[in-house]
Amino acid sequence: MNSKMVSIDFWNTLVHADSNGEKRHEARMQALRRLAREYEKELTDEAVQNARREVSSAFDAEWFGNQRTKTTRELVEKMLEVLAIPARPEEMDELAEAFRESLFLGPPALAEGLKPALANLAMYYDLAIISDTMYSPGATIRRYLEQQDVLHYFKVFAFSDEVGVSKPHEKAYRTVLDALQASPEHSFHVGDMQRTDIAGAKSVGMKAVLYTGISDKDKPENSADYVCETWEAIADILVSEIA
Numbered sequence: 001m002n003s004k005m006v007s008i009d010f011w012n013t014l015v016h017a018d019s020n021g022e023k024r025h026e027a028r029m030q031a032l033r034r035l036a037r038e039y040e041k042e043l044t045d046e047a048v049q050n051a052r053r054e055v056s057s058a059f060d061a062e063w064f065g066n067q068r069t070k071t072t073r074e075l076v077e078k079m080l081e082v083l084a085i086p087a088r089p090e091e092m093d094e095l096a097e098a099f100r101e102s103l104f105l106g107p108p109a110l111a112e113g114l115k116p117a118l119a120n121l122a123m124y125y126d127l128a129i130i131s132d133t134m135y136s137p138g139a140t141i142r143r144y145l146e147q148q149d150v151l152h153y154f155k156v157f158a159f160s161d162e163v164g165v166s167k168p169h170e171k172a173y174r175t176v177l178d179a180l181q182a183s184p185e186h187s188f189h190v191g192d193m194q195r196t197d198i199a200g201a202k203s204v205g206m207k208a209v210l211y212t213g214i215s216d217k218d219k220p221e222n223s224a225d226y227v228c229e230t231w232e233a234i235a236d237i238l239v240s241e242i243a
Contacts, residue, residue: 004183039085039087063132209226
């Protein structure tokens with residue numbers, strides 16, 4: 001195991017989670033309202049907000065409680081259950097697909113300085129993505145990354161909907177380490193969350209970088225080896241580790 005690896009989180013690390021978020025939400029809600037009208041139901045804003053809260057609560061319970069993320073289909077089923085819409089399985093499938101495709105109707109912006117940083121890092125490390133997913137599964141995120149012309153930088157992926165666990169579960173990190181035959185002590189994980197990204201990486205012996213350029217909520221208290229506000233700083237530090 002001689003390879004040196006850098007794994008990277010997706011949301012709020014590679015991309016701004018909030019950018020175009022309202023467009024993604026509106027695309028999902030339009031699809032939901034169309035289906036509701038098939039059952040002669042007009043959804044109030046209050047009903048939709050309540051359903052969103054219920055779905056988010058169920059997602060978080062599974063994410064933090066069982067280190068697993070619910071699939072898009074499971075989340076759609078929960079939303080329809082809360083709204084008492086007796087959709088057929090094929091209608092649920094169509095709605096789930098609309099939720100997945102919403103990423104392209106409101107594509108998130110790449111983090112500032114990301115592309116040159118990835119090009120720099122890829123000269124010295126094998127790059128991977130370890131990401132927890134919600135409405136946008138791994139297959140959708142790969143297509144997005146290809147559209148943004150950055151997919152080619154990454155050799156291995158561990159999306160929670162594909163590996164069956166979410167960070168900080170050890171399997172999420174072992175999946176990419178083993179695939180790249182990388183040693184944890186010579187590998188880094190970059191992410192924005194202490195509870196998932198940093199804690200998970202440290203638990204398997206990797207070094208960790210807390211990226212605060214988009215979200216800095218975990219900056220005051222974390223166990224990362226480095227805390228960086230820019231992708232330029234991340235690249236500079238990790239390349240210097242090779243020297």
